[in-house]
Amino acid sequence: MSGDHILSVDRLSMRFGGIVAVNELSFDAERRKITALIGPNGAGKTTVFNCITGFYKPTSGVLRLTHDDGHIIQLERLNDFRISKLARVARTFQNIRLFPGMTALENLMVAQHNALMRASGLTFLGLIGAPSWRVAEQAAIDLARTWLERIGLLDRADDAAGNLPYGDQRRLEIARAMCTDPALLCLDEPAAGLNARESAGLSELLLSIRSDHGTSILLIEHDMSVVMEISDHVVVMDYGVKIAEGTPQHVRDDPRVIAAYLGADEEEAIAVMERGT
Amino acid sequence: MAGRVSATLASPQDSRVPGIAFIFKKALISALVALVLFSLMIGVRTDAGPDGQLTYWTRFGDLAAMVATVFGGSIVVELLRQWWGPVGTVRVVPASVQSGLSLAGRLVAPVLLVFTFLVPVIFYNERYILDLAILVLTYVMLGWGLNVVVGLAGLLDLGYVAFYAVGAYSYALLATNFGLSFWVCLPLAGILAAFWGVLLGFPVLRLRGDYLAIVTLAFGEIIRLVIINWQSLTGGPNGITGIPRPTLFGIPLSPGEDGLAARLGIEFSPTHRIVFLFYLILALALLTNWVTIRLRRLPIGRAWEALREDEIACRALGINTTTTKLTAFATGAMFGGFAGAFFATRQGFISPESFTFHESALVLAIVVLGGMGSQLGVALAALAMIGGFELFRGLDQYRMLVFGMAMVLLMIWRPRGLIGHRAPTVFLRHNQAISADLVNEGRG
Numbered sequence: 001m002s003g004d005h006i007l008s009v010d011r012l013s014m015r016f017g018g019i020v021a022v023n024e025l026s027f028d029a030e031r032r033k034i035t036a037l038i039g040p041n042g043a044g045k046t047t048v049f050n051c052i053t054g055f056y057k058p059t060s061g062v063l064r065l066t067h068d069d070g071h072i073i074q075l076e077r078l079n080d081f082r083i084s085k086l087a088r089v090a091r092t093f094q095n096i097r098l099f100p101g102m103t104a105l106e107n108l109m110v111a112q113h114n115a116l117m118r119a120s121g122l123t124f125l126g127l128i129g130a131p132s133w134r135v136a137e138q139a140a141i142d143l144a145r146t147w148l149e150r151i152g153l154l155d156r157a158d159d160a161a162g163n164l165p166y167g168d169q170r171r172l173e174i175a176r177a178m179c180t181d182p183a184l185l186c187l188d189e190p191a192a193g194l195n196a197r198e199s200a201g202l203s204e205l206l207l208s209i210r211s212d213h214g215t216s217i218l219l220i221e222h223d224m225s226v227v228m229e230i231s232d233h234v235v236v237m238d239y240g241v242k243i244a245e246g247t248p249q250h251v252r253d254d255p256r257v258i259a260a261y262l263g264a265d266e267e268e269a270i271a272v273m274e275r276g277t
Numbered sequence: 278m279a280g281r282v283s284a285t286l287a288s289p290q291d292s293r294v295p296g297i298a299f300i301f302k303k304a305l306i307s308a309l310v311a312l313v314l315f316s317l318m319i320g321v322r323t324d325a326g327p328d329g330q331l332t333y334w335t336r337f338g339d340l341a342a343m344v345a346t347v348f349g350g351s352i353v354v355e356l357l358r359q360w361w362g363p364v365g366t367v368r369v370v371p372a373s374v375q376s377g378l379s380l381a382g383r384l385v386a387p388v389l390l391v392f393t394f395l396v397p398v399i400f401y402n403e404r405y406i407l408d409l410a411i412l413v414l415t416y417v418m419l420g421w422g423l424n425v426v427v428g429l430a431g432l433l434d435l436g437y438v439a440f441y442a443v444g445a446y447s448y449a450l451l452a453t454n455f456g457l458s459f460w461v462c463l464p465l466a467g468i469l470a471a472f473w474g475v476l477l478g479f480p481v482l483r484l485r486g487d488y489l490a491i492v493t494l495a496f497g498e499i500i501r502l503v504i505i506n507w508q509s510l511t512g513g514p515n516g517i518t519g520i521p522r523p524t525l526f527g528i529p530l531s532p533g534e535d536g537l538a539a540r541l542g543i544e545f546s547p548t549h550r551i552v553f554l555f556y557l558i559l560a561l562a563l564l565t566n567w568v569t570i571r572l573r574r575l576p577i578g579r580a581w582e583a584l585r586e587d588e589i590a591c592r593a594l595g596i597n598t599t600t601t602k603l604t605a606f607a608t609g610a611m612f613g614g615f616a617g618a619f620f621a622t623r624q625g626f627i628s629p630e631s632f633t634f635h636e637s638a639l640v641l642a643i644v645v646l647g648g649m650g651s652q653l654g655v656a657l658a659a660l661a662m663i664g665g666f667e668l669f670r671g672l673d674q675y676r677m678l679v680f681g682m683a684m685v686l687l688m689i690w691r692p693r694g695l696i697g698h699r700a701p702t703v704f705l706r707h708n709q710a711i712s713a714d715l716v717n718e719g720r721g
Contacts, residue, residue, distance in 0.1 A: 053593065084595030091593050099586035101716030102579075103701045109576075110583040113596050116576035123604075126575040127568070145705065157705040162715035180594055 005066060006031040006184055006216040007052070012061030014047050021047040023240040025061070029184070029233070031068075034210055034217045036227045036248075039237035040261055045220045046094060048237070049188055051076070052218070053091040054083035065089065067183055068214075085114050090182035092173045094189045094220075100162025104153055104172055107161050108144035111179035116140055147175040151205065167198040171205065178209065184216050185209065191223040199223055203230045228252065236260065304351035311347035315340055386653050393559060397552040407551045411558055411623065413663045415616055418562040420643040420655040422612030425569055427641065428650035429578065430605035431585025431719015433490045436477070436497025437640050440470040440610035442504060442632035444617025449517040449627055450510070459523040463618050470614025471607040473500075478606035482599055497637055504629045516628025522550065523557060523622045554623050561619060565612045566652055572608070574702045581605050582650075582702075585719035646687065648694025649718060657695050 007029040014022040022044045029035040037045050050056040052063055052075060063075035065087050073087045083089050099107050109116070119136030120126030126133045148154045151171040156164060161172060170190060177185055190206070191199045203226050209215050221227045227234065227248065234251040236244040238260040244251050251257055320340040326332040393414075400406040419441065426434045447466040451457045457465075481492045504511045511517065522530065528537045530550040538545035572578040580601045583591050591598055621627050639662065647658030665683070669676045691697060697713030 081592045081595050081597050084593060093590070097587050097590040097593070099583050099590065101586055101699055101711055102582060103704065103711065105703055105705055106579060106701055109703060110579050111594050113576050113580055113594060120575055123572070123575050123577045127571055141703065158701065158707055158709055160711040160715045176594070
């Protein structure tokens with residue numbers, strides 16, 4: 001386990017009053033790999049995500065992000081928008097959070113806010129229409145077009161995001177997160193609500209993000225077919241603690257995991273797991 | 278009851294269409310409610326007699342007329358509703374009419390602009406219309422300024438008049454105390470107003486929706502109370518008099534030797550100044566419009582709109598919501614400050630009475646009525662609110678009634694304002710408007 005880690009979670013704890021949502025959780029996410037965080041409902045997965053992406057401040061613990069150039073950032077010391085801006089950690093949400101009244105293209109343009117803000121000379125260069133700004137704007141539109149093409153939404157670029165079908169919205173949210181040029185992409189249940197065909201498309205998209213962009217991915221997922229197919233490493237949580245970790249094959253055969261998911265009835269558990277794969 | 282039975286017994290296709298009995302029943306109920314309500318309000322009139330005792334007399338004729346009106350009106354409304362079909366019906370409009378309408382829609386803005394430019398030429402001898410046009414344009418500018426805060430960033434600001442006041446007093450004080458010219462004071466007034474906008478922005482950053490509205494409302498009142506009570510600086514309730522008139526880059530528009538008329542060798546007329554003021558406010562308003570349109574296409578403008586749509590998603594994308602909100606407040610306040618400086622130079626006299634909550638409410642009403650975020654909508658709404666209000670002057674005490682009724686009808690037919698749809702800021706293939714149903718209003 002001494003590989004090249006992009007994210008090291010070290011003894012992370014999060015308490016809400018008397019409730020311990022996450023208790024001394026430690027795991028590592030490898031660079032250019034897909035790490036899945038799974039566990040039954042209420043296991044504390046989304047809380048971990050909110051700590052990593054700065055929406056919660058952890059009660060204790062260290063979240064160490066190591067960029068490609070060796071630069072180390074401690075995420076628990078940053079807050080709010082700085083996680084995305086400085087640490088380059090992007091996220092999607094369990095319940096999709098697009099800008100419904102803006103077009104798909106505009107959604108991807110908003111994601112490039114910080115780069116465009118610099119290019120527009122904090123708005124002033126953009127206001128007078130400086131050539132350097134126009135070049136930067138065109139580049140941003142081209143990047144957005146590339147992503148729209150990859151997620152198969154080029155035809156609907158000018159439609160309001162709120163008008164897109166559910167599966168398209170999921171993919172658009174991932175594309176939007178990718179437009180912030182992240183080092184680590186955190187996906188909160190990307191396959192929720194997708195049908196089998198859309199799930200397969202999603203797996204393909206995530207694999208291509210990993211291989212083409214070198215972006216590391218951390219995902220929470222309930223859809224075992226997706227988890228088993230694309231994950232390089234799986235971390236299983238229950239009641240705020242880690243109960244198992246390893247390759248998908250290793251984890252799915254772990255009796256503790258099966259017990260956590262479906263109680264003690266192992267036969268049923270194995271049956272469900274098999275159907276999943 | 279009979280109506281409902283007959284309606285259900287009718288063929289399935291028109292089962293939704295209620296029969297005559299239903300309409301009559303509804304009208305009868307409306308008339309009954311009207312009878313109960315109006316019997317005391319209109320039917321009996323009380324007054325103090327000559328010796329102070331209570332006298333009363335009845336006006337059953339008026340009462341009957343009122344109830345009959347309600348009865349008839351109810352039938353008409355129901356018939357209209359049936360003719361229109363159920364709510365949400367999409368009427369099939371012929372293609373030719375549709376393209377004609379869209380052409381007309383695209384022509385509205387340019388035609389309006391050309392007409393505005395020609396107003397002083399057409400109505401040169403009609404001082405009243407010119408004054409009214411200046412007033413309308415002032416509110417167009419204020420509406421466009423507030424539109425940045427409310428329409429784009431989705432921050433409900435009920436104290437916009439504060440920045441208008443800051444701009445007006447900045448110009449008045451700088452001009453009367455230091456003798457600075459209008460053109461020097463104008464940017465200063467804008468900067469000072471923007472500064473106060475940021476100052477207001479800081480404490481309200483964490484507030485949303487109703488709470489934000491209350492604090493901004495209080496801010497507007499605070500500015501007004503400070504102006505009233507800081508007598509040594511602002512003159513208190515007496516206001517500031519003798520505010521210098523604007524000059525055409527140093528050349529005064531006065532009848533004297535060095536006046537513009539004398540220099541051009543034409544006869545002096547007081548209308549020259551009015552026309553100059555008209556073009557001045559037109560230029561300021563168009564500047565506001567141009568800057569807003571540009572800003573919408575820049576990252577900051579998109580961030581404002583994204584903030585209105587979903588603040589949490591903005592944070593996840595690395596957008597600094599604090600500075601984004603503050604720039605929205607500052608930009609809106611700056612335009613308010615410009616408008617205030619213009620107001621001061623136009624009136625020549627300002628007092629706290631001009632900066633009451635009524636003004637904030639009026640400007641907000643213009644923005645909401647116009648359709649939040651729509652530049653053309655705001656301009657049309659300002660024209661309707663200020664110009665329309667003047668139009669009904671002949672109706673005397675019924676003016677408010679007519680005005681209120683117009684507002685109610687508008688809110689029924691166009692609940693998202695005159696122009697409710699949103700135009701995208703960037704597009705790949707076709708520039709299609711986004712339906713108002715999808716666009717969030719912002720929750721603060």
